[in-house]
Amino acid sequence: METYLIRESARAKHVRLHVSAEEGLVVTVPRGFDRSEIPTILAAKRSWIERSERRIEEERAAVGLNTEGALPERIDLRAIDEDWTVEYCPTSSPWVAAGPLLLPESRPxxxxxxxxxxxxxxxxxxxxxxxxxKGHAHLVPWLGGLSEETGLGxxxxxVRNPRTRWGSYSRKETVSLNQNLLFLPTHLVRYVLLHExxxxxxxxxxxxFWSLLRDKEPRADALRDELRLAWRYLPDWTTGRQDRAPAGEPAPLPWTG
Ligand SMILES: [Zn+2]
Incomplete structure (x- = not known):
């Protein structure tokens, strides 16, 4: 399940793919292009896209770009209905660790x-x-439960923190899940898990594939549409993603195929 931006260009003669640290995968299409063809194009270019994404991840890790964005005072994990307040406590340790304090007086x-x-x-x-x-603790058993419920193994x-995917399923039958699914409403996470x-x-x-998915989730088409905008649930600090659309142009919409 790929997430990408689509940009229409009057000058483009062909479909162009570009992967950047700021925007992830961007698909530029000529004006009037039939967008239903995009998933097929992406499937043909999959290995190039994956190589580019890996390179960007490495670059981002090297420069720390992924850590930009204001730090939160509250964290709302919609998927599991948990709302956390965050406190920053300076200590003499050079390391930084985050977690609930495991002390009797710690607050839920x-x-x-x-x-x-x-x-x-x-x-x-x-x-x-x-x-x-948190993603590991909640998403893994959630997927297991849905697998039992549906009979799909x-x-x-x-669990990972990739930039452009909510989830994927490999030929080796490995399901990769984006830890940031935790920020999405429950019904969208369930849709992604069923999709995989x-x-x-x-x-x-x-x-x-789509007919099987509709069989398991009758609202699949509507949920797929809703998921296209779901990146908006992610605070900047989770990915470093920023809206860099040039002034005067409408912001490109995230897209999921
Ligand atoms: Zn898929």
């Missing part, structure tokens, strides 16, 4: 970021590690 829903909290990049990274742990699950499970039967986005 209270997250502490401790250590060298004057470094916003280190704080952002610590918070993302915490989201990763899979090999194993990995349906790939256990049909690896490609074929007509049979």
């Amino acid at each position: 829903g209270h997250l502490e970021v401790r250590g060298g909290v004057g470094d916003p990049r280190a704080c952002g990274a610590a918070l993302r590690r915490w989201v990763f742990r 899979f090999g194993r699950t990995v 499970l349906c790939h256990s039967v049909h690896l490609e986005h074929s007509a049979q």
Whole structure:
């Protein structure tokens, strides 16, 4: 399940693909282009896209770009209905760690970021590690439960923080889930999990795939549309994604195929 931006250009003669740290995958299409052809084009270019995304991830990790964005005072994990307040506690430790304090007086829903909290990049990274742990604790059993409910199997699950995908299903039957699914409303996460499970039967986005998904989730088409805008639920600090659309142009919409 790929998320990408579509941009229409009067000057473009062909479809162009571009992957950048700021926007992820951008598909530029000539004016009037039939957008239903895009998933097929992306499927043909999959290995190039994956190579480019890996390169960008490495570059981003090297320059710390992913850690930009204001640090949160509250974290709303809509998917699991948990609302956390965040407190930044300076200590003499050079490291920064985030987690609920495991002390008798610790308050429920209270997250502490401790250590060298004057470094916003280190704080952002610590918070993302915490989201990763939460993602692992909640998304993995959630997928297992849906698998039992639907009878759709899979090999194993990995949780990651990729830029452009909510989830994917590999030929080795590994389901990869984006830890930031936790920020989405529950019904959208359920849709993504069902989508990936349906790939256990049909690896490609074929007509049979969509019909199986509609069989498991009758509102699949509406949810797929809704998911296209779901990046808006993500606070900047989770990905570093910023809206860099030039002034005067409408912001491109995230898209999921
Ligand atoms: Zn898919």
